Amino acid sequence: MFISPEAVAQIAIGLIHGHVILYGPPGTGKTSLVRVLAKLFRTNIPQIWTANPEWTTFDVIGGLSPAIIGGKEVIMGKLGEVTGDMVRCIENIKNYDEK
Structure with a gap:
């Protein structure tokens, strides 16, 4: 190619x-x-990631999701693919600037 x-x-x-x-x-x-x-x-x-028509807003942006922590059920925020990548990008920039 x-x-x-x-x-x-x-x-x-x-x-x-x-x-x-x-x-x-x-x-x-x-x-x-x-x-x-x-x-x-x-x-x-x-x-x-390859997006497709079956992706939801939750897949892309994220939202609240049930989880079990210490034997208790809690509601936690979960990043979607785009927001998670944005956070990782910001962390990489911060780490680069600190060097």
């Missing part, structure tokens, strides 16, 4: 200035592009 250096540069600039959303039909190279960008920014990708 060929990814043009111009496309990588444009997306990298977009990431530096804000956010980028990659969209398109399956097999167009979105995941390959993300892997190239991760190397460019010297970061790793712990897991790649």
Whole structure:
């Protein structure tokens, strides 16, 4: 798969200035592009998620979920995939700034 250096540069600039959303039909190279960008920014990708129409708001953003802690049932907040990735990104930036 060929990814043009111009496309990588444009997306990298977009990431530096804000956010980028990659969209398109399956097999167009979105995941390959993300892997190239991760190397460019010297970061790793712990897991790649592919959204689908069956995802709910809970899957994307998160919400409250029952859990058992110390034998007691409690309600806890759970991050969705997007919010969880945002939190990890912020933690990576903080850790990088502290070095």
